[in-house]
Amino acid sequence: MxxxxxxxxxxxxxxxxxxxxxxxxxxxxxxxxxxxxxxxxxxxxxSLTSSTETWDMDMEIMEDGQKKVRIWGSYAATYANDDQKETRIKGPVTVHVFDSVGTVKTKVFSNRAVYKPEDTIFELFGDVQVETRDNRHLDSEYLEWNQSSNNISTPKFVIIKTPTDSIAGTGFEGDTDLVDYTIKEPKGRVTVD
Incomplete structure:
Protein backbone atom coordinates (compact mmCIF):
# COMPACT_ATOMS: atom_id res chain seq x y z
CA MET A 1 0.00 0.00 0.00
CA SER A 47 -31.17 41.23 19.67
CA LEU A 48 -33.13 41.59 16.42
CA THR A 49 -33.50 45.29 15.74
CA SER A 50 -33.90 46.68 12.29
CA SER A 51 -32.93 50.21 11.38
CA THR A 52 -33.05 52.53 8.40
CA GLU A 53 -31.28 55.82 7.82
CA THR A 54 -32.36 58.83 5.77
CA TRP A 55 -30.53 62.03 4.97
CA ASP A 56 -32.46 65.21 4.12
CA MET A 57 -35.61 63.62 5.51
CA ASP A 58 -39.02 64.84 4.36
CA MET A 59 -41.91 62.81 5.83
CA GLU A 60 -45.68 63.27 5.63
CA ILE A 61 -48.20 61.72 7.99
CA MET A 62 -51.59 61.11 6.40
CA GLU A 63 -54.89 60.30 8.07
CA ASP A 64 -57.96 59.24 6.06
CA GLY A 65 -56.23 60.39 2.87
CA GLN A 66 -55.57 63.86 4.27
CA LYS A 67 -52.16 65.34 5.09
CA LYS A 68 -51.95 66.00 8.85
CA VAL A 69 -48.24 66.56 9.50
CA ARG A 70 -45.11 67.20 7.44
CA ILE A 71 -41.65 66.89 9.01
CA TRP A 72 -38.23 67.89 7.70
CA GLY A 73 -34.85 67.08 9.20
CA SER A 74 -31.24 66.76 8.13
CA TYR A 75 -31.00 63.11 9.21
CA ALA A 76 -33.36 60.43 10.52
CA ALA A 77 -32.80 56.94 11.85
CA THR A 78 -35.71 54.57 12.42
CA TYR A 79 -35.27 51.71 14.88
CA ALA A 80 -37.77 48.88 15.14
CA ASN A 81 -38.09 45.69 17.13
CA ASP A 82 -41.07 43.68 18.39
CA ASP A 83 -41.60 46.02 21.35
CA GLN A 84 -41.31 49.47 19.81
CA LYS A 85 -40.58 51.60 16.80
CA GLU A 86 -39.21 55.13 16.83
CA THR A 87 -37.67 57.61 14.44
CA ARG A 88 -34.92 59.90 15.75
CA ILE A 89 -34.59 63.07 13.72
CA LYS A 90 -31.61 65.43 13.80
CA GLY A 91 -32.12 69.04 12.90
CA PRO A 92 -32.77 71.55 12.28
CA VAL A 93 -36.23 69.94 12.53
CA THR A 94 -39.32 71.64 11.07
CA VAL A 95 -42.87 70.36 11.63
CA HIS A 96 -45.98 71.70 9.90
CA VAL A 97 -49.39 70.78 11.35
CA PHE A 98 -52.33 71.06 8.92
CA ASP A 99 -55.99 71.81 9.58
CA SER A 100 -58.93 69.96 8.01
CA VAL A 101 -58.73 71.95 4.74
CA GLY A 102 -54.98 71.41 4.29
CA THR A 103 -53.74 74.81 5.47
CA VAL A 104 -50.74 75.05 7.81
CA LYS A 105 -52.11 76.00 11.24
CA THR A 106 -48.98 75.50 13.36
CA LYS A 107 -45.24 75.42 12.67
CA VAL A 108 -42.76 73.87 15.08
CA PHE A 109 -38.97 74.14 15.03
CA SER A 110 -36.38 72.30 17.16
CA ASN A 111 -32.84 70.97 17.20
CA ARG A 112 -33.92 67.33 17.21
CA ALA A 113 -37.02 65.16 17.59
CA VAL A 114 -38.19 61.62 18.31
CA TYR A 115 -41.35 60.23 16.71
CA LYS A 116 -43.10 57.18 18.23
CA PRO A 117 -45.74 56.10 15.68
CA GLU A 118 -47.48 53.49 17.86
CA ASP A 119 -48.26 56.16 20.46
CA THR A 120 -48.50 59.03 17.88
CA ILE A 121 -46.14 61.07 20.07
CA PHE A 122 -43.47 63.54 19.03
CA GLU A 123 -40.79 64.63 21.47
CA LEU A 124 -38.97 67.82 20.49
CA PHE A 125 -35.65 68.82 22.06
CA GLY A 126 -33.50 71.93 22.08
CA ASP A 127 -34.61 75.47 21.18
CA VAL A 128 -38.23 74.42 20.59
CA GLN A 129 -40.36 77.12 18.96
CA VAL A 130 -44.08 76.86 18.17
CA GLU A 131 -45.71 79.44 15.88
CA THR A 132 -49.43 79.56 15.06
CA ARG A 133 -51.18 81.34 12.20
CA ASP A 134 -52.83 83.58 14.85
CA ASN A 135 -49.42 85.02 15.83
CA ARG A 136 -49.08 83.01 19.03
CA HIS A 137 -45.58 81.84 19.91
CA LEU A 138 -44.15 79.36 22.45
CA ASP A 139 -40.47 78.85 23.37
CA SER A 140 -39.10 75.98 25.47
CA GLU A 141 -36.23 73.49 25.58
CA TYR A 142 -38.50 70.43 25.45
CA LEU A 143 -42.00 69.71 24.23
CA GLU A 144 -44.08 66.56 23.93
CA TRP A 145 -46.87 66.53 21.37
CA ASN A 146 -49.55 63.85 21.45
CA GLN A 147 -50.84 63.88 17.88
CA SER A 148 -53.96 61.82 18.69
CA SER A 149 -55.25 64.22 21.34
CA ASN A 150 -53.64 67.29 19.70
CA ASN A 151 -52.15 68.28 23.07
CA ILE A 152 -48.67 69.59 23.80
CA SER A 153 -46.97 69.62 27.18
CA THR A 154 -43.67 70.18 28.93
CA PRO A 155 -42.43 70.11 32.53
CA LYS A 156 -39.79 72.70 31.51
CA PHE A 157 -39.79 76.50 31.46
CA VAL A 158 -41.90 78.12 28.71
CA ILE A 159 -42.55 81.59 27.33
CA ILE A 160 -45.78 82.25 25.47
CA LYS A 161 -46.27 85.43 23.43
CA THR A 162 -49.59 86.49 21.90
CA PRO A 163 -50.50 89.69 20.01
CA THR A 164 -51.75 91.19 23.31
CA ASP A 165 -49.51 89.79 26.07
CA SER A 166 -46.81 87.34 27.13
CA ILE A 167 -46.48 84.95 30.04
CA ALA A 168 -43.72 82.66 31.29
CA GLY A 169 -43.59 79.79 33.71
CA THR A 170 -42.70 76.20 34.41
CA GLY A 171 -44.92 73.32 33.33
CA PHE A 172 -47.26 73.69 30.37
CA GLU A 173 -50.25 71.80 28.95
CA GLY A 174 -52.38 72.96 26.04
CA ASP A 175 -53.43 72.56 22.42
CA THR A 176 -51.29 73.11 19.32
CA ASP A 177 -53.15 76.37 18.54
CA LEU A 178 -51.91 77.84 21.86
CA VAL A 179 -55.44 79.09 22.59
CA ASP A 180 -56.38 76.85 25.53
CA TYR A 181 -53.48 76.15 27.87
CA THR A 182 -52.38 75.97 31.49
CA ILE A 183 -49.05 77.04 32.96
CA LYS A 184 -48.54 75.26 36.27
CA GLU A 185 -46.12 77.75 37.84
CA PRO A 186 -46.55 81.14 36.10
CA LYS A 187 -43.93 83.84 36.59
CA GLY A 188 -43.84 87.50 35.65
CA ARG A 189 -46.45 90.23 35.28
CA VAL A 190 -49.90 89.76 33.83
CA THR A 191 -52.17 92.63 32.79
CA VAL A 192 -55.89 91.97 33.01
CA ASP A 193 -58.37 94.29 31.29
Missing part, protein backbone atom coordinates in the same frame (compact mmCIF):
# COMPACT_ATOMS: atom_id res chain seq x y z
CA UNK A 2 1.33 3.40 -0.93
CA UNK A 3 1.51 6.45 1.30
CA UNK A 4 -1.09 8.30 -0.84
CA UNK A 5 -3.59 5.44 -0.39
CA UNK A 6 -3.08 5.54 3.39
CA UNK A 7 -3.57 9.32 3.46
CA UNK A 8 -6.69 9.04 1.31
CA UNK A 9 -8.21 6.41 3.65
CA UNK A 10 -7.25 8.53 6.64
CA UNK A 11 -8.92 11.59 5.08
CA UNK A 12 -12.05 9.58 4.26
CA UNK A 13 -12.22 8.30 7.83
CA UNK A 14 -11.68 11.81 9.20
CA UNK A 15 -14.45 13.16 6.91
CA UNK A 16 -16.84 10.37 8.02
CA UNK A 17 -16.17 11.06 11.73
CA UNK A 18 -16.64 14.81 11.15
CA UNK A 19 -19.99 14.23 9.41
CA UNK A 20 -21.16 11.98 12.25
CA UNK A 21 -20.21 14.62 14.81
CA UNK A 22 -22.10 17.32 12.88
CA UNK A 23 -25.19 15.12 12.57
CA UNK A 24 -25.02 14.27 16.27
CA UNK A 25 -24.68 17.97 17.13
CA UNK A 26 -27.64 18.95 14.99
CA UNK A 27 -29.85 16.19 16.32
CA UNK A 28 -28.96 17.04 19.92
CA UNK A 29 -30.11 20.65 19.29
CA UNK A 30 -33.57 19.28 18.62
CA UNK A 31 -33.67 17.91 22.15
CA UNK A 32 -34.09 21.35 23.75
CA UNK A 33 -36.99 21.55 26.13
CA UNK A 34 -39.86 23.86 25.26
CA UNK A 35 -38.72 26.27 27.98
CA UNK A 36 -35.14 26.31 26.62
CA UNK A 37 -36.41 26.89 23.09
CA UNK A 38 -38.52 29.82 24.32
CA UNK A 39 -35.48 31.32 26.09
CA UNK A 40 -33.44 31.07 22.89
CA UNK A 41 -36.26 32.71 20.89
CA UNK A 42 -36.66 35.52 23.45
CA UNK A 43 -32.92 36.20 23.39
CA UNK A 44 -32.96 36.35 19.60
CA UNK A 45 -35.95 38.73 19.59
CA UNK A 46 -34.17 41.10 21.95
Missing amino acids: QVTDILEQHNNLFFLVLCLLIIAGISSCGDLSQEESQQVNDALKD
Whole structure:
Protein backbone atom coordinates (compact mmCIF):
# COMPACT_ATOMS: atom_id res chain seq x y z
CA MET A 1 0.00 0.00 0.00
CA GLN A 2 1.33 3.40 -0.93
CA VAL A 3 1.51 6.45 1.30
CA THR A 4 -1.09 8.30 -0.84
CA ASP A 5 -3.59 5.44 -0.39
CA ILE A 6 -3.08 5.54 3.39
CA LEU A 7 -3.57 9.32 3.46
CA GLU A 8 -6.69 9.04 1.31
CA GLN A 9 -8.21 6.41 3.65
CA HIS A 10 -7.25 8.53 6.64
CA ASN A 11 -8.92 11.59 5.08
CA ASN A 12 -12.05 9.58 4.26
CA LEU A 13 -12.22 8.30 7.83
CA PHE A 14 -11.68 11.81 9.20
CA PHE A 15 -14.45 13.16 6.91
CA LEU A 16 -16.84 10.37 8.02
CA VAL A 17 -16.17 11.06 11.73
CA LEU A 18 -16.64 14.81 11.15
CA CYS A 19 -19.99 14.23 9.41
CA LEU A 20 -21.16 11.98 12.25
CA LEU A 21 -20.21 14.62 14.81
CA ILE A 22 -22.10 17.32 12.88
CA ILE A 23 -25.19 15.12 12.57
CA ALA A 24 -25.02 14.27 16.27
CA GLY A 25 -24.68 17.97 17.13
CA ILE A 26 -27.64 18.95 14.99
CA SER A 27 -29.85 16.19 16.32
CA SER A 28 -28.96 17.04 19.92
CA CYS A 29 -30.11 20.65 19.29
CA GLY A 30 -33.57 19.28 18.62
CA ASP A 31 -33.67 17.91 22.15
CA LEU A 32 -34.09 21.35 23.75
CA SER A 33 -36.99 21.55 26.13
CA GLN A 34 -39.86 23.86 25.26
CA GLU A 35 -38.72 26.27 27.98
CA GLU A 36 -35.14 26.31 26.62
CA SER A 37 -36.41 26.89 23.09
CA GLN A 38 -38.52 29.82 24.32
CA GLN A 39 -35.48 31.32 26.09
CA VAL A 40 -33.44 31.07 22.89
CA ASN A 41 -36.26 32.71 20.89
CA ASP A 42 -36.66 35.52 23.45
CA ALA A 43 -32.92 36.20 23.39
CA LEU A 44 -32.96 36.35 19.60
CA LYS A 45 -35.95 38.73 19.59
CA ASP A 46 -34.17 41.10 21.95
CA SER A 47 -31.17 41.23 19.67
CA LEU A 48 -33.13 41.59 16.42
CA THR A 49 -33.50 45.29 15.74
CA SER A 50 -33.90 46.68 12.29
CA SER A 51 -32.93 50.21 11.38
CA THR A 52 -33.05 52.53 8.40
CA GLU A 53 -31.28 55.82 7.82
CA THR A 54 -32.36 58.83 5.77
CA TRP A 55 -30.53 62.03 4.97
CA ASP A 56 -32.46 65.21 4.12
CA MET A 57 -35.61 63.62 5.51
CA ASP A 58 -39.02 64.84 4.36
CA MET A 59 -41.91 62.81 5.83
CA GLU A 60 -45.68 63.27 5.63
CA ILE A 61 -48.20 61.72 7.99
CA MET A 62 -51.59 61.11 6.40
CA GLU A 63 -54.89 60.30 8.07
CA ASP A 64 -57.96 59.24 6.06
CA GLY A 65 -56.23 60.39 2.87
CA GLN A 66 -55.57 63.86 4.27
CA LYS A 67 -52.16 65.34 5.09
CA LYS A 68 -51.95 66.00 8.85
CA VAL A 69 -48.24 66.56 9.50
CA ARG A 70 -45.11 67.20 7.44
CA ILE A 71 -41.65 66.89 9.01
CA TRP A 72 -38.23 67.89 7.70
CA GLY A 73 -34.85 67.08 9.20
CA SER A 74 -31.24 66.76 8.13
CA TYR A 75 -31.00 63.11 9.21
CA ALA A 76 -33.36 60.43 10.52
CA ALA A 77 -32.80 56.94 11.85
CA THR A 78 -35.71 54.57 12.42
CA TYR A 79 -35.27 51.71 14.88
CA ALA A 80 -37.77 48.88 15.14
CA ASN A 81 -38.09 45.69 17.13
CA ASP A 82 -41.07 43.68 18.39
CA ASP A 83 -41.60 46.02 21.35
CA GLN A 84 -41.31 49.47 19.81
CA LYS A 85 -40.58 51.60 16.80
CA GLU A 86 -39.21 55.13 16.83
CA THR A 87 -37.67 57.61 14.44
CA ARG A 88 -34.92 59.90 15.75
CA ILE A 89 -34.59 63.07 13.72
CA LYS A 90 -31.61 65.43 13.80
CA GLY A 91 -32.12 69.04 12.90
CA PRO A 92 -32.77 71.55 12.28
CA VAL A 93 -36.23 69.94 12.53
CA THR A 94 -39.32 71.64 11.07
CA VAL A 95 -42.87 70.36 11.63
CA HIS A 96 -45.98 71.70 9.90
CA VAL A 97 -49.39 70.78 11.35
CA PHE A 98 -52.33 71.06 8.92
CA ASP A 99 -55.99 71.81 9.58
CA SER A 100 -58.93 69.96 8.01
CA VAL A 101 -58.73 71.95 4.74
CA GLY A 102 -54.98 71.41 4.29
CA THR A 103 -53.74 74.81 5.47
CA VAL A 104 -50.74 75.05 7.81
CA LYS A 105 -52.11 76.00 11.24
CA THR A 106 -48.98 75.50 13.36
CA LYS A 107 -45.24 75.42 12.67
CA VAL A 108 -42.76 73.87 15.08
CA PHE A 109 -38.97 74.14 15.03
CA SER A 110 -36.38 72.30 17.16
CA ASN A 111 -32.84 70.97 17.20
CA ARG A 112 -33.92 67.33 17.21
CA ALA A 113 -37.02 65.16 17.59
CA VAL A 114 -38.19 61.62 18.31
CA TYR A 115 -41.35 60.23 16.71
CA LYS A 116 -43.10 57.18 18.23
CA PRO A 117 -45.74 56.10 15.68
CA GLU A 118 -47.48 53.49 17.86
CA ASP A 119 -48.26 56.16 20.46
CA THR A 120 -48.50 59.03 17.88
CA ILE A 121 -46.14 61.07 20.07
CA PHE A 122 -43.47 63.54 19.03
CA GLU A 123 -40.79 64.63 21.47
CA LEU A 124 -38.97 67.82 20.49
CA PHE A 125 -35.65 68.82 22.06
CA GLY A 126 -33.50 71.93 22.08
CA ASP A 127 -34.61 75.47 21.18
CA VAL A 128 -38.23 74.42 20.59
CA GLN A 129 -40.36 77.12 18.96
CA VAL A 130 -44.08 76.86 18.17
CA GLU A 131 -45.71 79.44 15.88
CA THR A 132 -49.43 79.56 15.06
CA ARG A 133 -51.18 81.34 12.20
CA ASP A 134 -52.83 83.58 14.85
CA ASN A 135 -49.42 85.02 15.83
CA ARG A 136 -49.08 83.01 19.03
CA HIS A 137 -45.58 81.84 19.91
CA LEU A 138 -44.15 79.36 22.45
CA ASP A 139 -40.47 78.85 23.37
CA SER A 140 -39.10 75.98 25.47
CA GLU A 141 -36.23 73.49 25.58
CA TYR A 142 -38.50 70.43 25.45
CA LEU A 143 -42.00 69.71 24.23
CA GLU A 144 -44.08 66.56 23.93
CA TRP A 145 -46.87 66.53 21.37
CA ASN A 146 -49.55 63.85 21.45
CA GLN A 147 -50.84 63.88 17.88
CA SER A 148 -53.96 61.82 18.69
CA SER A 149 -55.25 64.22 21.34
CA ASN A 150 -53.64 67.29 19.70
CA ASN A 151 -52.15 68.28 23.07
CA ILE A 152 -48.67 69.59 23.80
CA SER A 153 -46.97 69.62 27.18
CA THR A 154 -43.67 70.18 28.93
CA PRO A 155 -42.43 70.11 32.53
CA LYS A 156 -39.79 72.70 31.51
CA PHE A 157 -39.79 76.50 31.46
CA VAL A 158 -41.90 78.12 28.71
CA ILE A 159 -42.55 81.59 27.33
CA ILE A 160 -45.78 82.25 25.47
CA LYS A 161 -46.27 85.43 23.43
CA THR A 162 -49.59 86.49 21.90
CA PRO A 163 -50.50 89.69 20.01
CA THR A 164 -51.75 91.19 23.31
CA ASP A 165 -49.51 89.79 26.07
CA SER A 166 -46.81 87.34 27.13
CA ILE A 167 -46.48 84.95 30.04
CA ALA A 168 -43.72 82.66 31.29
CA GLY A 169 -43.59 79.79 33.71
CA THR A 170 -42.70 76.20 34.41
CA GLY A 171 -44.92 73.32 33.33
CA PHE A 172 -47.26 73.69 30.37
CA GLU A 173 -50.25 71.80 28.95
CA GLY A 174 -52.38 72.96 26.04
CA ASP A 175 -53.43 72.56 22.42
CA THR A 176 -51.29 73.11 19.32
CA ASP A 177 -53.15 76.37 18.54
CA LEU A 178 -51.91 77.84 21.86
CA VAL A 179 -55.44 79.09 22.59
CA ASP A 180 -56.38 76.85 25.53
CA TYR A 181 -53.48 76.15 27.87
CA THR A 182 -52.38 75.97 31.49
CA ILE A 183 -49.05 77.04 32.96
CA LYS A 184 -48.54 75.26 36.27
CA GLU A 185 -46.12 77.75 37.84
CA PRO A 186 -46.55 81.14 36.10
CA LYS A 187 -43.93 83.84 36.59
CA GLY A 188 -43.84 87.50 35.65
CA ARG A 189 -46.45 90.23 35.28
CA VAL A 190 -49.90 89.76 33.83
CA THR A 191 -52.17 92.63 32.79
CA VAL A 192 -55.89 91.97 33.01
CA ASP A 193 -58.37 94.29 31.29
